[in-house]
Amino acid sequence: DTGVSQDPRHKITKRGQNVTFRCDPISEHNRLYWYRQTLGQGPEFLTYFQNEAQLEKSRLLSDRFSAERPKGSFSTLEIQRTEQGDSAMYLCASSLGLGLGSSYEQYFGPGTRLTVT
Amino acid sequence: AQSVTQLGSHVSVSEGALVLLRCNYSSSVPPYLFWYVQYPNQGLQLLLKYTTGATLVKGINGFEAEFKKSETSFHLTKPSAHMSDAAEYFCAVSVPRGAAGNKLTFGGGTRVLVKP
Numbered sequence: 713d714t715g716v717s718q719d720p721r722h723k724i725t726k727r728g729q730n731v732t733f734r735c736d737p738i739s740e741h742n743r744l745y746w747y748r749q750t751l752g753q754g755p756e757f758l759t760y761f762q763n764e765a766q767l768e769k770s771r772l773l774s775d776r777f778s779a780e781r782p783k784g785s786f787s788t789l790e791i792q793r794t795e796q797g798d799s800a801m802y803l804c805a806s807s808l809g810l811g812l813g814s815s816y817e818q819y820f821g822p823g824t825r826l827t828v829t
Numbered sequence: 830a831q832s833v834t835q836l837g838s839h840v841s842v843s844e845g846a847l848v849l850l851r852c853n854y855s856s857s858v859p860p861y862l863f864w865y866v867q868y869p870n871q872g873l874q875l876l877l878k879y880t881t882g883a884t885l886v887k888g889i890n891g892f893e894a895e896f897k898k899s900e901t902s903f904h905l906t907k908p909s910a911h912m913s914d915a916a917e918y919f920c921a922v923s924v925p926r927g928a929a930g931n932k933l934t935f936g937g938g939t940r941v942l943v944k945p
Contacts, residue, residue, distance in 0.1 A: 752838075755873070755935050757933065816880065817878060818875075
C-alpha cells in the first residue's frame, strides 16, 4: 500500500492556460474523489468516480473543469482557461466501496497546489 | 444536505493541557462522522471515524471523540497536548448512499497552536 499519490505537487500557470493534474489512488480502491481547498477553508467536494464511471459532479465544477478515470485506475482533472479564482489546493482521495459494507474511509493524497498568476 | 460547524477557527493550548475541538453537524439521516488532521502543505490524515456502534471512538495519536446524537455533536479531545499536535483539524460528515458514494462535507477547520 503506497498510498494516494498526486502529480504535480505544485503548479504555477498564467491565466488562460490549461492545466492537468493526475491522481493515482490506492491500487485496490474502486472509488475516487476530487476536492478543492482554498486558503483557510475546509475541502469542498468536486466530483466522484466509482471505477471508471463519474457518478457525481458538484456545481462548483464549471464547464472549464473536466475529470476522467479511464479504466478505473488513475484519474486526471483538467482545468481549461484558468482563472485566478482557480488558485487552490486540489486534493484527491480514494476509498474501497462495497456498498453498505464499506468502511467509507477516504485516504487523501498530498494535493496539487495550483497558483494562477 | 449535510453541514458541519467547527466552533473556533484557532485554538491555543499549552503543552500537556487538554485539547478540545468542537464540531456540530446537521444531517437529515444518521451520519458518518470523521476527524482529519492536516499538516502544512500536506493532505489530510484520518484521525478517527464514527459510523455505527460505540459512540466513544478512539483514534490515532491519543485522540478520541464522542458522538452525541441529541446534541448533534462530535467533539474531539486529547488529554495532554504535544508539540506535534500543532496542525489544522477538520471535522467532516457523510451519509451512506450505497453506490452513489459518500462525499465528505467538511467544516471550516480549527488551527491548533501548542505553546511550550
